[in-house]
Amino acid sequence: GENVGLHLPTLSVQEGDNSIINCAYSNSASDYFIWYKQESGKGPQFIIDIRSNMDKRQGQRVTVLLNKTVKHLSLQIAATQPGDSAVYFCAALLARSNYKLTFGKGTLLTVNP
Amino acid sequence: GAVVSQHPSWVICKSGTSVKIECRSLDFQATTMFWYRQFPKQSLMLMATSNEGSKATYEQGVEKDKFLINHASLTLSTLTVTSAHPEDSSFYICSARDPLAGVPDTQYFGPGTRLTVL
Numbered sequence: 001g002e003n004v005g006l007h008l009p010t011l012s013v014q015e016g017d018n019s020i021i022n023c024a025y026s027n028s029a030s031d032y033f034i035w036y037k038q039e040s041g042k043g044p045q046f047i048i049d050i051r052s053n054m055d056k057r058q059g060q061r062v063t064v065l066l067n068k069t070v071k072h073l074s075l076q077i078a079a080t081q082p083g084d085s086a087v088y089f090c091a092a093l094l095a096r097s098n099y100k101l102t103f104g105k106g107t108l109l110t111v112n113p
Numbered sequence: 114g115a116v117v118s119q120h121p122s123w124v125i126c127k128s129g130t131s132v133k134i135e136c137r138s139l140d141f142q143a144t145t146m147f148w149y150r151q152f153p154k155q156s157l158m159l160m161a162t163s164n165e166g167s168k169a170t171y172e173q174g175v176e177k178d179k180f181l182i183n184h185a186s187l188t189l190s191t192l193t194v195t196s197a198h199p200e201d202s203s204f205y206i207c208s209a210r211d212p213l214a215g216v217p218d219t220q221y222f223g224p225g226t227r228l229t230v231l
Contacts, residue, residue, distance in 0.1 A: 036222075041204075041225070041227070042224055042225060043117075043119075043206050043208075043222035043223050043224045043225045044157065044206070044222045045222070089156060089157070098145060098162050098164075098170070099145065099210055099220070100147070100159060100162065101147070101159070101208075101220060102159070103156045103157045103158075104156060105155075105156050106155075106156050
């Protein structure tokens with residue numbers, strides 16, 4: 001099965017700095033990789049996704065990079081704000097497996113004002 | 114965007130009782146719904162995949178007789194925790210897939226239900 005994990009369990013940054021959250025995966029057959037943000041006591045919120053045949057995708061203040069050679073992806077948040085404080089999960093989606101998502105362990109991002 | 118609701122948002126029950134959690138897609142028809150369990154400071158673990166009108170598919174290690182899933186309509190799936198015990202206390206989250214939306218962000222998550230078993 002898929003194994004998706006994160007390198008750092010916690011990350012603390014200063015407001016305005018850029019944040020980088022990393023994730024490793026094991027199943028190269030995954031079709032998409034998705035980053036979610038989860039605030040305390042709430043369900044995951046979609047941030048950005050990347051198709052497995054892409055290397056980079058940008059959104060508003062966020063960029064996801066995918067390195068298939070080493071099975072690694074990262075989420076970059078520019079100009080991090082206090083509202084970005086949350087737990088971030090990467091997830092791998094396998095379309096042929098009924099679109100199941102396999103979540104990584106999560107990284108707690110704390111933004112200091 | 115698409116909205117998924119869960120009810121109740123939190124529940125406290127006595128050991129040995131059963132608890133039903135509802136998951137509804139409010140503005141789309143969900144052919145597939147997923148149920149996750151999340152323990153404190155841990156990730157989401159998929160429990161089962163629920164397809165409308167058919168039996169749920171459970172992940173390895175999840176007791177189907179303990180966690181009953183019913184997906185009777187395209188907008189409602191229920192999870193019943195039977196004979197709940199303190200170790201079942203967790204945050205239960207559902208998601209619903211909109212087949213008409215583009216892959217991959219077709220899974221919309223509910224706000225979660227906090228279950229505490231005394």
